[in-house]
Amino acid sequence: MHEPRSGKRKKYLLGRLWKYLSHHKLLIALALLCMLSGNLLALLGPKLSGNAIDAMGIGYGSVDFPRVLYYVGLMAVFYLLSGVLSYILSLLMIRLSRQVICRMRKDVFDKLSILPVGFFDRYQTGDIISVISYDIDTVNQSFSNDLLQVLQSIVIVVFSLAMMLSIAPVLVLVFAVTIPLSIVFTKFITKRVRPLFRNRSKKLGELNGFVEEMIGGQKTTKAYGREKEVITRFDLKNKEAVDAYNKAEYYGTLSGPSVNFINNMSLVLVSVFGALLYLEGGIGLGEIASFVQYSRKFSGPINEIANIIGELQSAFAAAERVFRLMDEMPEKPDAEGAKILDDVYGEVLVKDISFGYSPDKTIIHHFSMKADKGSLVAIVGPTGAGKTTIINLLMRFYDADSGAIYVDDSNIYDVTRDSLRGAYSMVLQDTWLFYGTIFENIAYGKENATMEEVVQAAKAAKIHDYIESLPQGYQTVLSDNGINISKGQKQLLTIARAMLLDCKMLILDEATSNVDTRTEQQIQAAMRELMQDKTCFVIAHRLSTIRNADNILVVRDGNIEEQGTHEELMAKGGFYSKLYYAQFETY
């Protein structure tokens, strides 16, 4: 992708953000109305108080009470109204941001759910989560609150400027010097500070990453007695993070006092020139007082705007990350007129498939095979030979570069993905369980599964006894740091989940690698029964578990080196027989 120019990019981002806001035009209009009226009412306050003071006359006994009361009454009403309006404004803005943030989070999640699995193989979970929680929050904060603040500031600035001009146009010239000065200065500082802040975040991120890694591996560190060395490394990262923090702070905290200084200087200029002007007879004392009051209101928001522009920068970066995720290529939609694969018989034919995860590195070369209904196909081979890739292609997690796969007589690229995947049950080496009860986890694949069915599946997967031994039984909640459940037991739960499905085809990818062989043997018996006349694809290291397969595919470096039954392959004396004998070598 080409990198659009930054101005263009901002425009584009704003356009997209506006799309989110544009659903709520009425809300925005109301908010603007509240903001405008609320601020104007509040801004009239000083003027009214001035009038009230005027009405007091010049001393003892000269107070015109009806007029004072009139202005004081107006002040109270105006302030009250302005308070109410500004609270309503907050409510409206909170409502607006609730709608926008909820919508954005939904859009990102919906996008995630249609992304190909390859996306999740490439990106770190933490990265994606920080988009959906942190980045969206930043965008929302800034575009609902900061933009409002900018508008509010503009109102205040314009109004104060008008008041000052009406009081003493000459004195306003002072600001012609100080305001540009303060803007130039703020810009200069932000420019210097931004890389420092970026570095600060980076170093902090590195520190956090290190901590996460090392505490996760605490047991290993202890086992090797390397605590001191790890702490030394930590100290280095810690120092870097603190140094980066301080450096950013040094410059970051420069701007506040400096802008204050510039403001104070304009106050000095206003008083000195105001006083001189008074001596020349060009201005009244009361007018100087009002002018000073409005000038304070005037310069405040200008600094605010400078600060907010800095914040908007980070919001733009966050928006970019959000939209980049939303723009990821989804899974190719199903082919036009894709059929629904139903009434599956269970015959799988792979025809001359070639595939690579990246275009320059082909992993599977011209692979063909046939699995009859009800047969057991085993895929064996050394680590990293491409076994799991074959499963990825069968389930259409990835599409082959060339060749075709048929289920029964349908090309799988001509049927809907949902119906294709629905035809398989699958158990993977990496067990996936979610936060929920054991019952929910087992019943996950089958809607309206009854307790009886779940228990039966658990019994078949040889995990029922364990579940019953838990105080809450099937209602036990599986959480990260809850019950002590081993990896093997997790595998059994996912097997139970798969057993509950009524599919014509079954995929087991190292599904029992952490289960002891006895249990495995017992499950297999149950599984065989369950899988009668179903087509099974099994990946396993333990060759004993696949000896009775109808067809064994021996994969090596992405090629099918041999195919055949156990007896045939043993008789042939090739790679398979070597693998097979290796397991009986004592040394």
Add this chain to the structure above:
Amino acid sequence: MRALIKYIRPFFAYISVTLTIKFIASIMELLIPSVLATIIDDIVPTGDKGKIFLWGGVMALCALTALLGNIIANRMAAKSAGGITQRIRHDLFSKITYLSARQLDGFTVPSAISRLTTDTYNLNQLFARMQRIGVRGPILLIGGIIITLMMDIGLTLILVATLPVIALLVYLVTKKSVPLYTRQQGILDRMVRVVQENITGARVIKALSKTTYERKRYDKVNNELADMEQYVGNIMAVTNPGSTLILNLGLTLVVLVGAFRMNAGLTTSGVIIAFLNYFTIILNAMLGITRIFVMWSKGEASAKRVAEVLQTPEDLTVLPGERENTENCIVFERVSFSYEKIRNNLTDISFALKRGETLGIIGATGSGKSTIINLLMRFYDADSGRILIDGSDIRTIPTEILRQKFGVVFQNDFLFADTIEENIRYFRDIPEKEIKQAAETAQAEEFIHTVGGMEYAVSARGNNLSGGQKQRLLIARALAAHPEILILDDSSSALDYRTDAVLRRELARHHAETTSIIVAQRISSIKGADHILILDGGEMIGYGTHAQLMKTCPVYQEIAESQMGTAGEVSEDA
């Protein structure tokens, strides 16, 4: 917070200087408007232009002093805050590193991580900001009140009377919103969990066509979160307009009362104007102070979480004891143990290994195989019975000496983001030659060569390596320092049989003096061991050599048959 005082103490003098500078700067700022008043009230009527410039110069000088003071103080504040945080973080990380396994279980790893990252960051912010605005706010507030008191006591009382009302408002809003905020965090955690589950389970969810279901699940928690955010937001939103309103009404009251007092000759219109000016300063100071309170309570929570870890007493202390004379390298004497102290995870385990012998442990999932390792390495202390290494009870051996004896690969052991070489070396002082040799023995040489040599960058948790590659690297790590005792906990499950067999042969050749404990699922991995221990539900149901067990232990026979069938018998003759 009190527990962390000792970290702040070394910086007391430095911080005092910072605060003094800040104090002076704030006073200077406070003086500027009163100089303005002097110009208008006293100088202008005299018509002396020279004096106007003089006082203008004084104002400018105040402004300049404030500028310099604030910049210096802010920098100093950042520096001391960074220094304090750096020390706290160091101590916290060290403490966590030395926590016993049981203690870390108690805190949980994610919580330990967030204490080290988020909480120390919050503290850093707190230390820096407290110094920056913690002085300025109160000074502006108190200074403002003192100046107004000197002008007109009656009017000041009206002003002061509004402050408690604002304080009460802020207090009530905070009290109501803080627990709600905690609840909102909880919902956020739940939303993040759904996203996380959907990412890690992408394959399963797609395979089961549960996308729509997951979207609904997410929508539910998303809406719940948004509702909560709105609710909390609506409550918090009261503070600002509320306190502004109260102050503005106070201001109105000042004008009103001022009118009566003026009519009675008690005050002048100039005073009322100045009053209105100081009112604004005091309003801002007040808002600043309420922010300090919010910051403080947030920092206080973090401080508590940090202190909780720092104050954890040391676990697994070293006991005094005598060394017995024995030729046995490892002895378990009637050892029993339970993690949760409810049901025994290990019951009455006994065995003895001589130097150079190998023990194979086999048993069903959850039968307590890894627990034996945890006890031997003293990650936990046994509830009853004794474990001896070279005749010494392991509880009498200082931990660093004890652990030095081991080379170990845990189940799901961890790799970190660094080169392959560093991953094998693991911060130890091991020459390159021996690292190479360990990699060779572990059968890792070939793949290391393929991926690009010892300098190849392993990514976090070894995500860019396959399961088998990871295991071989970990085995190399275990071998690199020529340990006295080698422990492999189910660490060749991802290796194919051939590689596994070659590995065992190489181990026997190069590490004959090493006493080994091998936990495995495959009979072939432990078949040649000197002793084999069969575990079931934490109890020993068989102990002996392969040949003995084939005759005496039905469970073992069953396992052997299931894995090797008749071929098992054949190979025995071979």
